[in-house]
Amino acid sequence: MGKWLAVKHEHLLDEILPLVSKPARYTGNEWNAVRKDWDQVAVKVALAFPDIYDVGMGHLGYKILYHILNSREDTLAERVYAPWVDMEAKMREHNLPLFSLETRHELNRFDLVGFTLQYELSYTNVLNMLDLGNIPLLAAERKKGDPFVIGGGPCAFNPEPLADFFDLFVIGAGEEALPELVDLYRQWSASGGDRKDFLRQAAQMEGVYVPAFYTVKYNGNGTIQAVEPVYPNVPRVVRKRVIKDLDAAPFPDRFVVPYVDVIHDRVMLEVMRGCTRSCRFCQAGMIYRPVRERRPETLRRQAEALVRNTGYEEISLTSLSTGDYGAVEDVARDLLRRYGPCGVALSLPSLRLDSFSVNLANEIQKQRKTGLTFAPEAGSQRLRNVINKNVTDENLFTAARAAFAAGWDSIKLYFMIGLPTETKEDIAGIARLAQEVLQLGRKVRSKKSKGHRVKVSLSVATFVPKSHTPFQWEAQDSLQVLEEKQAYLHSLIQDRAISFSWHDARTSFLEAVLARGDRRLAAVLQRAWQNGCKFDSWSEQFKFDIWMEAFASTGIDPLFYSQRQRDKEEILPWDHIHCGVSKAFLWKERERALAGQVTPDCRFEGCQGCGVCVELGVDNVLVGGENRAATES
């Protein structure tokens, strides 16, 4: 059956591919892609990414899982991406189901289908891919022979809006949990049990959340009364999986090298996981604790293998805040020394705001100056203290001065509007800072008579309150207020050398609804998708009116999720998913935010009592390094 389908695919694809944009997205056969003999392998896992190839290929998490699963003789892992709208139209027209890249097997032929949930606006793509893959959307309707659909990634920390569509979620790190699930699958498969048997056993695993085994009861006012396990041996609370020792953790020695241009098309070295700066809006900072740094020797080894096996022309050091990595200078210099002469460049995605970082950036980008980005996030010190972004105006100016002096002509600044306690003055502060950085740059660069070339690009996101953060109780500004704020900021930007980009507030609004949503949103999601919503994070595809119709017709008020201030005592839809940081700590942080009190980083100034180390039996793992000394001073 499989072989016949493969032949059918070839013929149809030959007809269809010349008619779609970037057809090489769908043809696979890339260097380092792993093709195994389907019939010789016990467990087939599909790693599905709910966006197009060009986006999904950049995801490091899947590169790691691809490597781990394919290293097992009993397992194969293949990649599946969302077809772009033109390809999907052709596929539906010709009844061509969604298939994997490696061996072109239909999605529903796989035993386990994983979806990584990186952002809320990808949820309709998940439904769309299940539909294109001929897998029943509702977990309750899946039968023997249907795959188990597994969710992971950051959004799995509040997976409730998707609860009806997934058989299980893996909360936290997948490196160990996924192989354990594969082992479990093999045992179960041999035992001849039914789907529920598999799920009941899976629910016993640390970090595995089976939504069907919990019931949710609601109060009259719509808030949650209780989330309760259905069976006695199902845990009340699911704690995340965490990898304690990153040096020992498996990491690929090769990446699949695409033909077409995709995002992050380079060697990626994950220097560390976690961040304890405690910026209060940041979910990643809370859910990926503790900080675990990799030793420079490990990174050197990984770099050597990856460069050799991929032939990539660029290496990047990746993490939540690479500028904070203890040995960043040591590692960067070493990589430059080794690979610079062969024409391999080095890039740092995000920088800390001080001159030390800029000098480092200058060193590593002597050859190629890629963009420099700083993220002050808020326009006033008062508001920065509220969000705990430990950066002063002076930090920004010192760094900017150093950057311009080192030869950069343009700088990108990231800010957010809609933060709690925000005032008009705070917003005006954004424009003021951008203007001052521009003036500074002109002054510095005018010495080389390049003042006229200086540009500042201002990128302003919209605050979305997220689960597992000190701001998880906050109301998001209304759409009207957000748009007014954006317009206000825009009006303050006079200089042509400052470019201003912002997100459509309506997408931020939808994100806010889904990010703190509960199971009742499943109906909305399904209806929105049915009526044509997909690729919601792509501005030209976003269909706000259809979303609003979906809310109206299902009787769900989106403002209940986005614009409601929660009480301290309210049971939140994700309270039964634990990231290790205590709810009490988050509330305390909220209070400190409102009082404008700063919380230091536990890496440098002692434990702040978030609870993760005690709860999960872990610790920050730090390497030494010159950067450590500089940070502590």
Place this chain on the structure above:
Amino acid sequence: MPRLRAKFAKKEPVRFISHLDLMRTVARAVRRAQLPIAFSGGYHPQPRIAYGSALPVGMTSDGEYVDMEFTEPLPVAELPACLNRQLPEGIDFLRAVEIEPRARSLMGIINRAQYTVTGQLKDGTGLKQAVADLLAATELLVVRERRRGKQQINLRPMIFAVEVLWENDGIGALSLLVQTGSAGNVRPGEVLQFLPFRENQVKIHRVDLFISQGGRLLSPLEVVS
């Protein structure tokens, strides 16, 4: 600095990659093979690899050419195998020769392309008749979009040979020799307007690229100085 010229094929498994994709893929293969490739200067050093004509998405070829400049001597005869070991299925290096440092670039000398067009035929006029009509015509006009607007071009003087290879049961194939390059270029897709193939049911294959010199067709591997 040795300059090598190589011939390669782009086959079915990579039919849908673009020319840019191809350039990226070969450059990475050169790195994986750890060949001493030379780099350009400036802010974004690029490997010194220069191609002949760009091959469009969807087209296969048995006759593509590329020049590579190296910083150290290397055994010419081994270059194809060395690269093939680092290339995915579908890109095949066939042969390499050394060219003089001052030899003209591929883009500057290549001026002929031979194609095979295979596909399903529309009902009605057969392929043989259509080809005869095409060759008998003095004007074969196509409209090209230019920056300043549309431009009408006569393809006929740039079509040097058209021959039916076979025709059978609603499918047929023909061979086409046309001009290519900056002095005048015929895209095989443009010639299809005058032929009875069903739309979207053709495959175009580039057989080879040539230099027309003194009435003869030379291979780029022969024109080394």
